[in-house]
Amino acid sequence: MSRGALEYRRAVEHRDATVAELVVAVQAGSRAAFAGLYERFHRVVHAVVLARVPARDAGDVVQDVFADAWARLGGLREPAAFPGWLLTMARHRAIDHARRQRPTDEAGDLAVDPPPRAEAAAALRAIRALPETYRETLIMRLVEGLTGPEIAERTGMTPDSVRVHLHRGLKLLRDRLGAGGDAP
């Protein structure tokens, strides 16, 4: 049995396989282990992208990020650095995509399936208008449904930092929604 197959079997057998173990298995050629990484990280990557890109395009950018990761993961020397590496790649991709778009593409947040309520698009825009520090964390929590500890585990932030970002971010969001009367 190849090293990759062994690594993946270990990952499957131990459902709590670490990210580093999955990365090593992917580097040995396991597509299944990469699917495992996708399961753990696709929502945080989507949050990073959605913080900068219209919802209509965010899914495609996420797929591009993972396709890039699949192609380049063999060169990642420190498996434990995978979360930061992946999220940096997602930010680059999202920034590149946003630069090519019109400055305000409000329709891009409504043109998704199923169509969201106008208030949802307004709330998303309000989050995007917050300082960068809070945008990604709030989207991870309010859109993707991750808990604070899950956000900390997947981003490398400390749990206390996540808690502070969520509470300060929500306060700013509340002020903004209250002042603008946008939503909800």
Added chain:
Amino acid sequence: MSDYLYDKTGDDAEVAELEGLLGGYAHRAPLRLPPPRRRRRWLAIAIPAAAVAIAAAIALLVIGRDEAGRGCPGGGPGFAFAIKGAAARCGGAAAAAGTSGTLPVGAWLETAAGAVADVRVADIGDLVVYGDSRLRLVGTGPDQHRLELARGRLSARVLAPPRLFVIDTPVAAAVDLGCAYDLTVDADGHTHLRVTSGAVSLEGKDGVVAYAPMGTEVVAVPGRGPGTPVAIDAAPAVRAAAARFDAGDAAAAMAVAVAAGPRDTVTLWNLLARTRGADREAVFRALDALSIRPEWVLEEDVLAGRPQALEDWRQSLDGEWMMR
């Protein structure tokens, strides 16, 4: 105590309403990867044979060739480039605006004032080299891509594992940790690094290292090496005190500690390894008050300057620096 926003314990009607409103945007799509490529058996023989033949042809072309003075035609090994705006020189030969070529190992690319060169860094990124710059490809391979910026200005954008891409300047080496940054070297060799994404380790020839994450800048001076990174929007008092410290005034670390705010945690963290005794303690107190120190990073280890403790704290801080 329950905290629904943080860990979904207890109740919070407002947060639940926002979740209901925004949950429709959650990502649910499955992974789409290209199907695995299946090589035909004859390809397994033909591809290595073709690679050997191509390598032999390249060797025949390269052997005995004097790169300097022969220009940089496209197609060979090296970094592809395109010149815009005004003329440049590559390998000692003129390269007019609008031309493209390949910068081979050992050759210099020199842009005239007003010229811009787009340089492709293998398959990991791109450089924009601005006018009046002098850049050399030191080496390129699977373990490292290395350039030397002797003078001028460039913007780098690299997506690669840490330490794969390095740019040497007369006083330091900018080691990429996965990022985008601007690098300027003036006529005296002063190096200015400004990081816009990810992080860069600016490493002096005497072993002094400055860790510069996104949103910070740092200057390296001949004879002194890399200074202390400061936030691009640092308060003038912090910036001035850090400059005094870099110029040799050890007591200025105390002034940084007193003036520092939340945006200056990068400066404080870098100062921990550069200070001693009471100065380090003052820096520690300031950083400890402005950030959340992991419980496994012990005060006595930080005050003793133990590298592992400083590194553990940096990794924790990185999460905040990279989210700005």
